[in-house]
Amino acid sequence: MAEIEEGRKYEKIALDCLKQNNLSEAESNFLQALKLMEQCGDEQGQAYVQGNLGNLCFQSRRLDKAEEYYSKALTYMEKVNDLRGIESSLGNLGSVLFYKGKLDEADETYKKALKLLEQANDTEGQSIYNENLGNVSLKKDDLDAAEDYFNRAKTFLDSEKHKDRIKQIEDKLIDLQKHPKYVESKEKSLLVEIESLRQAGKTKEILTKYQDLEELYYQGRNMEKAADVISKSIKLFEELGDKRSSGICMGNLAGILLQLGYSGQPEQFDKAEGYCKRALEIIQTGQDKRRQSYLLGSLGNICLHKKELDNAWEHYSQSLGLMAELGDTLGEARGYSNLGNVRLLQENYDDARVQFESSLELMEQLENRPGIAQQCESLGDIHLKKENLHEAEIFFSRASALFEAMQDPKGLQQAQDKLVYIMGQPKYLGRRQEELLNELKKPELEKDDKSRLAVLDELGNLYFLAGEMDKAVSTMRETSALQEKLKDEAGLSSTLENLGGILKDVNDLKGAEECFSRAMELKEKNNDTQGLTELYGNRVNVLMMLGQLPEAEKIIKKSTRTNKKNGNEVGLMNDYRNMGNLSMQKNDWANADKFYKSSLEINTKSNDKYEISEDYRNRGNLYLQKEDWNLCEKLMLESLKISEEINDLRNICHDSRVLGSIYSEKKSRNKQEEYYKKALEISNQLKDEMEQRIDHRNLGELCLGRGYRERANEHFKAALEISLKKANKKEIATDYRHMGNLSFNNGERADAEKYYRDALSLTLEVGDKIGTAQDYTYIGNLKFKDGKIDE
Structure with missing residues (x-):
């Protein structure tokens, strides 16, 4: 009796761990409970513990082990004649067999479970198993049987109580009827x-x-x-x-x-x-x-x-x-x-x-x-x-x-x-910033840390949106200090993550790494597994940019272990992508492709089209770097096709540009123009001027190269107008450079020199060394062609 109690005690600890989503501890305690239950012959206890171990293995996609545990659970449930347990074990076993592709065995197992629920007159359960059998028939391409099962599944459901489930089954029927x-x-x-x-x-x-x-x-x-x-x-x-x-x-x-x-x-x-x-x-x-x-x-x-x-x-x-x-x-x-x-x-x-x-x-x-x-x-x-x-x-x-x-x-x-x-x-940013700055001046906010925090938090984000990065950084540092004082760890980790992102953008990689590292500590401490997924990726990217590849790999492997234990498929998918990125940085093309394919496999199982297109995009970028234009073209067309299906405008824009550059390499100018035009069409739909500028520049350079000077002029001027509107001096210089190239091609040497010198004055002002070098080169070439060697 004492041994039975000891086994049940470990089972209870394991169940508590499950409630806290601590899956590794839960599994460890279930195994200890099982060992004690086997010693004392507690068959009922073993039945339920085997079932729970099966669930943990199924969640982490250890399917062979899950099948083994569920089969043992079924054996013990039958021994103790626990009808509800028998049905549950059959259902679990059927699901594993279905995922493993053992469709005939899954069909037979689900039918046994269904028979038990028919005897118990459990209509809701009958609906679930009819739907499961429909899924099996669908996989077997037995569409008539699938339709019959799905229709039967619907009849067992209450139209008011089970609206979501009915909608789910109806969606399957609609998809089936399109097959x-x-x-x-x-x-x-x-x-x-x-x-x-x-x-x-x-x-x-x-x-x-x-x-x-x-x-x-x-x-x-x-x-x-x-x-x-x-x-x-x-x-x-x-x-x-x-x-x-x-x-x-x-x-x-x-x-x-x-x-x-x-x-x-x-x-x-x-x-x-x-x-x-x-x-x-x-x-x-x-x-x-x-x-x-x-x-x-x-x-x-x-x-x-x-x-x-x-x-x-x-x-x-x-x-x-x-x-x-x-x-x-x-x-x-x-x-x-x-x-x-x-x-x-x-x-x-x-x-x-x-x-x-x-x-x-x-x-x-x-x-x-x-x-x-x-x-x-x-x-x-x-x-x-x-x-x-x-x-x-x-x-x-x-x-x-x-x-x-x-x-x-x-x-x-x-x-x-x-x-x-x-x-x-x-106009919006200026008005709102002014409102918040006036709010901060109010005496009552000096004593009300929570209200002050809310204002600072929004103000930091507004500075970021306005592109005022220095102000954004100082405001976010002030925000994080206040969160530290208030012991707001969730808010602090979020602010540090945002601050790390800004520091990364302004190329303060060490500062970004410090922020991401601290944010990671806080999220791990608070068991924020969902928030960690993206953060791991951001920190890994910064470490790779710093050339700290061993540290980056260490974090990815840590993340992979955690996600495998917790059965976190989304986290695991991100880990595979990060390993792919890391392998690319090492020029290990074969491993990079292998990891991207592993990510694609997870997303294909869940039919997450957005992420599937991202995996094709990653593989496309890999072959873009390898200069394998044919394979890159094939992968990017697949990515674009899915992006269009789900109306993902930003990625339609991105994929079209990449395809344009591929066709440039393949000397297919008509296709290059077709995809650059498509990108511009989408960036216009997005009403995103930054994106429009990229597309106008691409089309301007293409038209200039093909001798369509009037069209090149239209595109370069459109890009310049956007840069002038945004008052970004580095970008204005880029567009002056393009206008200079156009003037040079038109034989307008004086105009070309003026544009190049205007660009040079801006690049010198903002400290853009690469731009400055380009401008001096262009002016030098111009003087050389005019025979003014000394100048």
Whole structure:
């Protein structure tokens, strides 16, 4: 009895360690508990401890060991006849087998667990196992079985209580129905049925099957085939003299053609417009106001795309009127939004604001969060156009909060990019800095450390955004001293990390290393594993820049051990990337590629597309340095493809530039220009002037090299305007240099010399030694070519 109690005591300690997320200690205590339980024959205790050890191994992807523990747990659960334990062990074992690719064994194991829950009448559990069996069938490409299991999984769930799970299963069904094999199988079956009905002369039945075929193609995103089927339906309805049904089909066809137009087939817009108008002629003879409204809205969309703004306004207005008659508040709200978009393109910002405000009011009545977020963003855009930065900030902040609550990463990123843009504007920064500095002067803040800390914290960030690095550094040092005084270790580690980042940017690498080292100590002390992941990477980068490779490697290995023990896949992925970067610095190309591939493997398992694209990007950069242009091109195209899928604008921009430089090396000038133009198009969408400047310079140099001097002039001037606006003397000098090169190529020697000398005076002023050397070289070359050897 005493030995049983001793074993259970270690089990309890292990469970407490689990609650504190101390996984290595938990495993050690479970093993001690198991040893004692084996000695005293405590089979029930062994069953649960084996299960917990299996969980720990599964989390850290030690799958063979997990399978062994789960199998033993199942054996003991069966011995003590613990039905719930048997079911749980079968489920765990099934999951390991699934991850190991042993699909037949996983299928059999899940079915055994499902049978137990059917006997217990546990509907929620039955849903889980049906979904698991669906996942197995999906992996086996048995799509009919997968569809059946997923549908059964849904039937066991309460529509109110289990909304998230139902949505998750429905998403799987939607993905399944897009699977090429699923579409091909269903298509084949339907076409056989249609041919049989055609031979029997059953036109109405054929139309029903055409609808099924249309839905199949639509779900599978094969819009061309969907359009073809609808065209056939229109023909049959016309033969039957059923005008109304043919009109409805024309409206549906117009909608699909419109989608094809937006996806890069501009010739489809005119066809869509034609079908819309034909459908409207037919529908208007009846009383179907809702369909009329939708058709008018589609016509408005077509005219908007074709920049026929007056026609778009007319169609949208008519559509809005019908929605109001029908009492369709959501339709009205969307109608006002459409009208706002027309006025926005007409640059009638005051009326655009009125339309968007009307839409927002209705969306708020409906508590429609996506609609509210969209209208807030549109109103933010209007205020940004009118340079009302404070109002724009309010609307973008509200939109950002809503997108975050709705877990919409694309919308959130877009709203936050606009907020960052506002906060980077001198007008905003100056106003807010002044407010905070006045706040600091208040006598009450001298005694209120917490309030003073909040002001200093924001002020430091504002100085950083304004590019006033000296002030940012001194303010952050003051902030960190106050946090030290208040014993705010979480805040202190964050400030030190930010300060380290700034010191790294201004090339104070030793200072950055000190900050990162101290921040790391604090995060490790407070067991902030999530915060450590990024910090490890930052510190490793600085150590590599300092040439302290052994110390960098030591930290990465420490991080890897911790992440493996804790089953932290995200942390492990970052470790592999850091080892890849370290190997690159050592010119160990093979190991660098191996580590980047390991990172890619983790991200592929979790289907994290953002990180997958980053892994392809890292491998692409590796082969860029190796000057293996073909492999680099292949990897960067893959990275770009995924970035476009997830609408990751910044990385689309980056990848396009890299591809442009690759095609430069491959002497493929047309492709080089294509990708540089793509980068500029995206940087314009981002409204990021720093990015735009890079792209204008790239295109300017390309155009100059190809002899397109007028185009080169446009791009170089655009870059110079941005630098002058930002008042960055080093960047202005770079653009003067480009203008000098252009003038030299145009034979305008005097202008060229003026630009080079203006650049030189700036590089001397800011202490840019590399720039100064370039400017002296350019002036020297100019004098040499003019025969002025002494000068």
